[in-house]
Amino acid sequence: MADQEACSRIEQRSVIKFLVAEGCKPVEIHRRMSTVYGATCFSRKNVYKWAKLFKEGRSSVEDEDRPGRPTEVRSPEVIESVIDLIQSDRRVTVDDIARTLSLSVGTAHKIVHDDLGYSKVSCRWVPKMLTPEHKQRRVELSQQCLCRYEKDGDEFLKKVVTCDETWVWHYEPESKRQSMEWKHVGSPVKKKFKSQRSTRKVMLTVFWDMQGPITISFLEKGSTVNSANYCELLRxxxxxxxxxxxxxxxxxxxxxxxxxxxxxxxxxxxxxNELGWELLPHPPYSPDLAPSDFHLFGPLKAFTRGTKFESDDEVKSVVSDWLRHQSKDFYAEGIRKLVHRWEKCVTVLGDYV
Structure with missing residues (x-):
């Protein structure tokens, strides 16, 4: 079919060339060709174009070679060049790769993602650059806890009471992700203005186990978290x-x-010691091994984001209700995640999990 179309094009161009040589005008050429070729005839615009070319001295009825890219550009040599660019600069963009190698952006994207399997991710923020000593300590304490779990199983986890402190703000703007909502094609685009979190805040301390919260405490104004206050809280x-x-x-x-x-x-x-409690060892700079940090406070903060509290009492009431209304399964899952995190800490040789 494609060959027939090419022949038809060349044939019609030959006819135009002949009639131009006879001195026919383009309007007459198009009329005569329409009578012969019918629906397959060149358009008026195309006839005029070729008549003008032949009148100006063109002799060939064939298509000229076009200076475009070759059909096959995802060759091994090109892919190797892309690898070199990425390895020399891990932050290079697809646009930069396409520009450097004279590729289309679509082709560069296919080579990077489909052929090479690369994906671009942001750096992960961690609390601290761990030293070899920190990592070794994290591995040792994780192994100790795993040995205890292998020996006692869930009975060990059921005895664990974990605690931590966090600030709860009177107002903290919701994140951009939280503001996402379904939108129809014709729906207007909503705008979200930048806002700052409030300066007023309340310090929350919560003790909890696999069954739920045990003690929920808020620091009084003018007080500080010190050993004396913490000991009273333990009692x-x-x-x-x-x-x-x-x-x-x-x-x-x-x-x-x-x-x-x-x-x-x-x-x-x-x-x-006076209370007769055992202390579960916890390595320094390790919020990733603290259930409140990796399991509890995130959902709590997501719940309070975007809400404006008028007073400390309102903050305390809303936070306390949220903590008490979470299911037992939610709290049990947080404690059980410790086992997986201890295992992963050992696997990654003490790095953050």
Missing amino acids: QVKKDIKNKRRGHQSEGVILHHDNARPHTAARTVQTI
């Missing part, structure tokens, strides 16, 4: 465990918290 937690977790006291409590100064002070360690 309150013991009372709450006695009231809310009957039998838990006799089974033993394994307290898990991070290495903040109030948690590691000599007075705090003494209080934990």
Whole structure:
């Protein structure tokens, strides 16, 4: 079919060339050709174009070679050149690759993603650049906890009471991702204006286990988180465990918290011993191994984002209700994730999981 179309084009151009040589005008040429070729005849514009070319001295009725790209550009040599560009600059863009190698952006994109399997990702933010000593400590403590879990299973996890502190702001703008909503093609585009979070905030401290929150506490205005306040809070937690977790006291409590100064002070360690609790070891600079950080506070902050609280009491009420209304499965999942994270910490040789 394609060959027939090419022959038809060349044939009609030959006719135009002959009639131009006879001195026919383009309008007459198009009329005569329409009578012969019917629906397959060149358009008036095309007839005029070729009549003008032949009148100006063109002799060939064939298509001229076009200076375009070759059909096959995803050759091994081109792919190798793309690899060299990426390895020399990991931040090079697809547009830069296309421009450098004289490729179309679509072809460059196919080579990078389909042929080479590359994908561009952002760097991962981590709390601290861990030293070899930090990594070794993380591996050792993770292995200790895994050995304990292999020995006691879920009975070990059921004894774990974890805690941490976090700020809850009176207003924190919702993230761009949170503002996403379904939009029809004809719907107007919504705008989102930049806003800053408030300066007013409340310090939350929460103790929880596999069954849910045990103690929810908010720091009073003018107070600071220090060893004295934390020890008083630990004594309150013991009372709450006695009231809310009957039998838990006799089974033993394994307290898990991070290495903040109030948690590691000599007075705090003494209080934990007086309470008869065991302390679960936690490596420094390791929020990725703290259930409150990797499981609890994220959903809580997502819930409060975009809400404007008028007072500290309103913040306390909303946060307390949210914590109490999460299911037991939610809290149990957070504690059980510790096992996977300890395993992964060992696998990656102490790096962040």
